[in-house]
Amino acid sequence: MSRKSLATAMLCVVLLLAARLEVPAATRVGKNSDEKLIRSLIAQMMDDWNRHDMQSFMSHFTEDSDVVTRTGQWFQGRAKHEEHLVELHASPFRDQLIGRISRVEGIRFITSQVAVAHESVEEKTGKSIRTYLLSKRNGQWRVESDTVSVIGNPTGDLNAVARSEDANAVLDKAVRALGGEEKLSVIQAATWKTKGTISFGGHDNSVSTQWTLQGLDHLRHAFEIDFGGNTIKGINVVAGGTGWRGFGDSVADLQADAIANLKRHAYLAMIQITPLALKGPQFKVEAVDEEQIAGKPAATLRAIGPDGKDFTLHFDKGTGLPIKLEARVADFDGHEYAQETTLSDYRDMGGIKRPTRIQLTRDGQRFQEHQLTDFQILDQIDPITFARPQESPNR
Numbered sequence: 001m002s003r004k005s006l007a008t009a010m011l012c013v014v015l016l017l018a019a020r021l022e023v024p025a026a027t028r029v030g031k032n033s034d035e036k037l038i039r040s041l042i043a044q045m046m047d048d049w050n051r052h053d054m055q056s057f058m059s060h061f062t063e064d065s066d067v068v069t070r071t072g073q074w075f076q077g078r079a080k081h082e083e084h085l086v087e088l089h090a091s092p093f094r095d096q097l098i099g100r101i102s103r104v105e106g107i108r109f110i111t112s113q114v115a116v117a118h119e120s121v122e123e124k125t126g127k128s129i130r131t132y133l134l135s136k137r138n139g140q141w142r143v144e145s146d147t148v149s150v151i152g153n154p155t156g157d158l159n160a161v162a163r164s165e166d167a168n169a170v171l172d173k174a175v176r177a178l179g180g181e182e183k184l185s186v187i188q189a190a191t192w193k194t195k196g197t198i199s200f201g202g203h204d205n206s207v208s209t210q211w212t213l214q215g216l217d218h219l220r221h222a223f224e225i226d227f228g229g230n231t232i233k234g235i236n237v238v239a240g241g242t243g244w245r246g247f248g249d250s251v252a253d254l255q256a257d258a259i260a261n262l263k264r265h266a267y268l269a270m271i272q273i274t275p276l277a278l279k280g281p282q283f284k285v286e287a288v289d290e291e292q293i294a295g296k297p298a299a300t301l302r303a304i305g306p307d308g309k310d311f312t313l314h315f316d317k318g319t320g321l322p323i324k325l326e327a328r329v330a331d332f333d334g335h336e337y338a339q340e341t342t343l344s345d346y347r348d349m350g351g352i353k354r355p356t357r358i359q360l361t362r363d364g365q366r367f368q369e370h371q372l373t374d375f376q377i378l379d380q381i382d383p384i385t386f387a388r389p390q391e392s393p394n395r
Contacts, residue, residue: 031109038134038141039104042119050098052089058082060143062135067146070128087168090281096124105129112136127152166287170299173320174275179352184274187352189214189378194358196370198225209370211269214381216282216306219266236332238262239386245332251389260307261330267305268327271313272343273354275322278313282306290317293324321346321353337362349375 041060048057058078066076075081089097100123107117119130133145175181191212197204205227212220222235235246243254243262254262271277278285284304291300297317304310311327325341339362343355349372356372 031112034109034112034115034136034141035107038107038115038117041134041141041143042102042104042117042132046100046102049100052094052098054082054085054089057085061146062137062142062144065142065144065146068148070125070148070150087279090279099124102130115141126150167285167301168279170287170301170315170320171275171278171285173299174315174322177320177353178275178322181276183352184276187274187377189218189381190273190350190376191378192354192375193373194370195373196358196368198368199366207368207370212381212385213266213269213273214378214386216267216270216277217263218381218386219262219269220385221262221265236262237386237388238266244388246389253388257330257334261334264305264307264309264327264329268311268325268329272322272325272341273352275313278303288312298323322355338364339367350377352377 045057045060048054048060058081061078061081063078065078065081066074067081068074069084073084075084088094100121102119102121105118105120107115109115113136115134115136117132117134119132121128121130127150129149129151131147131149132143134141135144136142175184178184189212191210193211194209196207198207199205205225207223207225209221209223211222218239220235220237223233225232225234233248237244238254238259241259243259245252245254245258267277267282271283277283278301282305285301286303288300288302291298291314293314293316298314299317299320301313301315302310303313309328311325313322314324314326315321316323321343323343325343327339327341328336329339330336339360342359343357344359345355345357346353347356348354349356354372354375358368358370358372359366360368360370
């Protein structure tokens, strides 16, 4: 080969190599820019998580994204995923979900519009690797899929999160059994009447009651008891931070302890009507071991109410309906008792199912038995319902 031919060939090789290297160099610049964007996105998600800001966290996902959680749950669609996370971050274990630190271990571009990222995560619930599939749409990277792989867990903490998710499953089944989320979610107030007996000193006396409930802290409980032909009427009312009690023509304001006791009765009554209330931030709920109630298996939830006091609620394993509530409650004089409320004979009332037979024991002794005679869901309640008699302009 002549020198001229050799020089020409070498020049062609150089030009060819230059052409081959030119596109990858430009591509690397683009990839570097996109990699920074993806790392920034994942860092923002970590910050959102630690602030319990699930709306911001989920804004980084596409509408049709899906996730497989650390406990193996598969949520399809951003809405379902966000609903799950909002409930989880409002659960009794929300404090286990902060303090997350993470590091993006690597990003691989499948195309210029699709990438896979691996994030190593350390948090109170243990260690995991999150694998993200991301897509670039309209110049913005979003998560299409998120899979969590556990690589190390403090057993107790992981079980705590799992118990929270189990509790949600129990509540979801109860909500469906009682009439469905659409009906139960709109219940803010209700009124009902009962007739039955109340036991004192081993003797049964006839009693009728009327209850009016609004939210978790407004309750009016009126009763009429027949003691051997003598009728005694009374009423107990709590309205937020105030309360009063009446016997006959006598009316007295309640002190703080009595108000707190009545508010406990209020929220215990509301959760029996709509267990959806237990998903609110006022309650901490976890699933515990199943128990046998009246010879049947029951799913059991242990909860802490807005007042910091605990209670236990049992649900029929087959139907999902609430069947027993166990809680310590106080009587008119402030004496506390271990009270068990058994719920049975469910019927459709006002578009939802209600137990028409209610039995109560205190410290293991028979206390009251009631038959539900009327139940109504209310759109609103006139404030006069909870007003102290002398403060009510119509009295």
